Amino acid sequence: MTRDEARNAEHEAAGVALARLRDGAGLRELTCAVQQALGYIPPHVVPLLAATAKVERPEVFELIATNPAFSFTPAGRHRIAICLGRNCTARGAGALAGAARRALSLDFFQTTPDRLMRLEPFYCFGKCAQGPNVRIDSSIHGSMTESRLLNLLDDLRKTA
Structure with missing residues (x-):
């Protein structure tokens, strides 16, 4: 095309x-x-x-x-959303967000240059007891740690 x-x-x-x-x-x-x-x-x-x-x-x-909900650039093939709700933040979501931003070299509402991943904040997936929570596309991953998140991001890169 x-x-x-x-x-x-x-x-x-x-x-x-x-x-x-x-x-x-x-x-x-x-x-x-x-x-x-x-x-x-x-x-x-x-x-x-x-x-x-x-x-x-x-x-x-x-x-x-x-308005950060709108973008002039295409979103990534994978959307990475980190819950920044009160409970997830109390359980370490801020550190997860920082690790994701460093690993992807972007800030919220940005997409990697290869258009593989877009990083977004989210405010409560309703799974507070399992926080901190991260959603990758449509799958919510609870009890997230920094090392698990980095492994998931690496897996997405490998399967690209």
Whole structure:
């Protein structure tokens, strides 16, 4: 697929996601729909978002740039979420987050250059008794230690 074909496919998918929403949906709701459909907000889709929401383009750019839930870059193939809820933090989640950031050389809401992993904070998976908890894609891993987390990250790299 050429770059132009990929852009056209993203634009079309964004249009489909926006068409599913009711008339009068707000900018945040529209942006969420595109983020969910594509995994990120391609900058070339901003004019479509602005037109649909009936706002100026700078307003769309500002929303995306100031809200860490939105991203102009594709998310990683694997999403690593570290619970930073009260109980998990009391059980060492802060140290886990630091270890993950050092191991991946990124901060929260960033993706590795190879687009393999994206690191995100999360606030309570509802498994407090097993904390600290880490979710990798859809699997929650409880009683996480720094060494176990680093091993899981290495396993993801090896299977890439």
